[in-house]
Amino acid sequence: MRLSKKLRQQSLKEALQADPFLNDEDLARRYNVSIQTIRLDRMELGIPELRERIRHMAQQQVRALQPEEVIGRVIELNLDESGISVLKIQKEHVFSRNGIARGHHLFAQANSLAVAIIDAKVVLTASANIRFIRSVRLGDECVAKAKIVQRSSHRLRVEVETCVEEETVFRGTFIMVRYEGDGEEGKEKPDADRV
Amino acid sequence: MRLSKKLRQQSLKEALQADPFLNDEDLARRYNVSIQTIRLDRMELGIPELRERIRHMAQQQVRALQPEEVIGRVIELNLDESGISVLKIQKEHVFSRNGIARGHHLFAQANSLAVAIIDAKVVLTASANIRFIRSVRLGDECVAKAKIVQRSSHRLRVEVETCVEEETVFRGTFIMVRYEGDGEEGKEKPDADRV
DNA sequence: CTGAATTTAGTACTAGGTATTAGGATGTGG
DNA sequence: CCACATCCTAATACCTAGTACTAAATTCAG
Numbered sequence: 026m027r028l029s030k031k032l033r034q035q036s037l038k039e040a041l042q043a044d045p046f047l048n049d050e051d052l053a054r055r056y057n058v059s060i061q062t063i064r065l066d067r068m069e070l071g072i073p074e075l076r077e078r079i080r081h082m083a084q085q086q087v088r089a090l091q092p093e094e095v096i097g098r099v100i101e102l103n104l105d106e107s108g109i110s111v112l113k114i115q116k117e118h119v120f121s122r123n124g125i126a127r128g129h130h131l132f133a134q135a136n137s138l139a140v141a142i143i144d145a146k147v148v149l150t151a152s153a154n155i156r157f158i159r160s161v162r163l164g165d166e167c168v169a170k171a172k173i174v175q176r177s178s179h180r181l182r183v184e185v186e187t188c189v190e191e192e193t194v195f196r197g198t199f200i201m202v203r204y205e206g207d208g209e210e211g212k213e214k215p216d217a218d219r220v
Numbered sequence: 221m222r223l224s225k226k227l228r229q230q231s232l233k234e235a236l237q238a239d240p241f242l243n244d245e246d247l248a249r250r251y252n253v254s255i256q257t258i259r260l261d262r263m264e265l266g267i268p269e270l271r272e273r274i275r276h277m278a279q280q281q282v283r284a285l286q287p288e289e290v291i292g293r294v295i296e297l298n299l300d301e302s303g304i305s306v307l308k309i310q311k312e313h314v315f316s317r318n319g320i321a322r323g324h325h326l327f328a329q330a331n332s333l334a335v336a337i338i339d340a341k342v343v344l345t346a347s348a349n350i351r352f353i354r355s356v357r358l359g360d361e362c363v364a365k366a367k368i369v370q371r372s373s374h375r376l377r378v379e380v381e382t383c384v385e386e387e388t389v390f391r392g393t394f395i396m397v398r399y400e401g402d403g404e405e406g407k408e409k410p411d412a413d414r415v
Numbered sequence: 416c417t418g419a420a421t422t423t424a425g426t427a428c429t430a431g432g433t434a435t436t437a438g439g440a441t442g443t444g445g
Numbered sequence: 446c447c448a449c450a451t452c453c454t455a456a457t458a459c460c461t462a463g464t465a466c467t468a469a470a471t472t473c474a475g
Contacts, residue, residue: 030452045278048431059454064433074432076271076461082278083240096324120342128345129291129331133324140322147315149355150323156347225421243462254423259463269463271430 028056034066045078095141096133097169107172108142110134114165126161131195135185138171143181145203151180155197165189179203223251229261240273290336291328292364302367303337305329309360321356326390330380333366338376340398346375350392360384374398 028036033056040055041047049067053060067074073081097112112118118130132155140148161167167187175182179202187195223231228251235250236242244262248255262269268276292307307313313325327350335343356362362382370377375397382390 046275050431060432061454061456062452065453076274076431079271079275079278080241083274123342125342125344127328127332127335128348129324129328132327132331132348133322136324136327137322147318147320149320150352152351153323153327154349157345160344245462255463256424257422260422271462 030066033058034070037063037066038070038072041072041078045082046075048075094137096130096137097167099138099141102142104142104144105173106142107170108138109171110138110141110169112167112169114161114163114167116163119163124163126163126165126167128157131157131161131167131187132197134167134169135171135187135195135197136199138169139183139185139199139201142171142173142183143201143203145205147204149202149204151200151202153197153199155195157195159189159192159194161189161194165194167194169195225261228253229265232258232261233265233267236267236273240277241270243270289332291325291332292362294333294336297337299337299339300368301337302365303333304366305333305336305364307362307364309356309358309362311358314358319358321358321360321362323352326352326356326362326382327392329362329364330366330382330390330392331394333364334378334380334394334396337366337368337378338396338398340400342399344397344399346395346397348392348394350390352390354384354387354389356384356389360389362389364390 037052037056040052047055049060049063052063056063066072072078095110097110099108099110101107101109112130112134114126114130118126120127132153135155136150136153139150167189169185169187171183171185173181174184181201181203183199183201185195185197185199186193232247232251235247242250244255244258247258251258261267267273290305292305294303294305296302296304307325307329309321309325313321315322327348330350331345331348334345362384364380364382366378366380368376369379375395378394378396380390380392380394381388
């Protein structure tokens with residue numbers, strides 16, 4: 026038997042969520058209705074046509090593809106001194122069950138900022154000591170401030186503190202290693218203490 | 221002046237790499253040639269039409285969207301005991317300049333595994349102490365082993381060691397907090413020590 | 416100047432639609 | 446049972462962004 030309009034539209038919505046690559050013809054076959062019916066349904070549900078849906082996905086892809094040199098957006102940078110980056114917590118950063126950000130995203134913001142403020146060809150993290158002080162939630166704007174607090178020839182200590190509206194949510198100390206990489210950039214691991 | 225065929229095709233390739241959303245008409249205007257010329261160029265360069273390009277990108281997007289409950293693939297799991305996950309280092313995990321994996325991806329693998337092995341409604345990371353022992357490179361298979369080494373009512377210590385072919389590349393100790401979340405799942409932060 | 420390479424024009428056809436009009440089927444209240 | 450509404454389908458014209466193909470015009474190089 027054919028589904029009622031309501032059920033069909035409900036199902037249609039879910040089907041397209043699961044597989045946005047279905048065209049109207051596929052859908053018409055699936056629900057045993059005419060293409061026109063499917064089109065009316067899409068109208069009523071406000072679902073754009075296949076090509077628009079695909080285009081939309083591809084556009085997000087552009088953003089997702091960006092090799093995320095730094096996680097978050099750098100808003101201040103004093104090379105070899107300090108830097109600030111901002112990360113807005115989106116759906117993809119949180120546990121779906123409770124809307125709390127996964128720790129590694131805060132870590133990633135801090136870690137990549139620590140890398141970014143150091144002026145060298147190659148910068149790697151050797152170790153880190155971190156604390157997640159308060160939970161961060163969907164929609165929060167995390168402002169990470171990084172500062173170099175100690176440096177020797179190629180070893181640096183960077184402290185990062187991340188706040189959401191003046192409240193500290195994360196603190197970490199990163200030991201970073203830098204190499205000028207003069208002529209040996211692509212070579213194999215020179216020793217230890219890298220990532 | 222108009223570019224030579226060779227130069228135009230070179231430039232075309234780069235332009236589409238930078239912005240795959242350009243259609244033939246846009247390109248024809250850009251290079252002051254006819255649409256047909258652009259189409260010949262695409263043929264010769266083996267560049268598919270706009271819609272195919274977009275479709276391709278969107279398909280990758282599907283994979284990228286997967287909410288990555290655990291970073292890496294879990295291959296063994298003894299709930300409330302231990303677990304193992306494997307992460308193959310891909311292009312998107314490494315610094316393009318040297319092919320070395322960014323630290324936060326190793327951290328993410330370890331952290332999400334630490335979350336996964338704990339049997340509770342809500343599990344958060346309170347703090348962590350980590351060391352990046354050796355650099356990990358493009359193509360490496362990182363095998364992370366996590367073990368709960370200490371537990372009290374809602375606080376657990378998890379140790380994670382990640383190896384690439386028997387060689388330890390990462391070690392971390394994570395202090396995790398669990399909540400059974402009985403009836404208060406969606407509520408605001410109950411206290412501190414969360415992420 | 417000639418011949419090849421290059422560019423352009425034009426036609427027929429395609430997928431996957433939009434937008435619109437109109438007609439048929441089905442159901443429901445009076 | 447009729448009337449009206451809802452729902453579904455059909456048909457047409459049009460759109461974009463192409464492919465595939467033929468043919469003519471232009472440009473360049475020897």
